[in-house]
Amino acid sequence: MEIEHGFAEGEGVQLHYARAGVGPLMLFLHGFPEFWYGWRRQLPEFGRDHLALAPDQRGYNLSDKPAGKEAYRIDRMVADVAALAGRFATGPMVLVGHDWGGAVAWAFAIKHPELVERLIILNAPHPVLMQRRLASDPEQAAASQYMRRFRKPDAEA
Secondary structure (H helix, E strand, O other), X not given: OOOEEEEEEOOOOEEEEEEEOOOOEEEEXXXXXXXXXXXXXXXXXXXXXXXXXXXXXXXXXXXXXXOOHHHHOHHHHHHHHHHHHXXXXXXXXXXXXXXXXXXXXXXXXXXXXXXXXXEEEEOOOOHHHHHHHHHHOHHHHHHOOHHHHOOOOXXXX
8 A cells, every 4th residue: 555645734834744545544643753654564554444644743854843842842742633633534533652652642632532532552651650650760760861851952962
């Protein structure tokens, strides 16, 4: 099955996407530092009975890269997913998220449970459980310190 590419409006950004198949929406959200290509093998497989769609999230690959950290707040990422659902879904969707995409998927499902038929998360804990572990488990807090480095101005280096 051939993978097609296109662009759709997100929350004030143009989002590139790859898609395969027709049917109910199955939306795949990639992790850091990946892009749609991480789902290249899943799209044709799940496209057999779904519209399998994998966007480049904002800031990645061919999607817009707005300036400023405010543009990357979780509510903006969730709004991007809502915009894609509004364009491509005909009912509740299957939402799949890996890593950072899993965190976005959790946030989307919590805010819009009526739009999610099934939620599939790979390598991203439930946000409440993660906050508890960060607050109460020194080993988890230490293991998660790498994320703080990404918040520094020189993180690109």
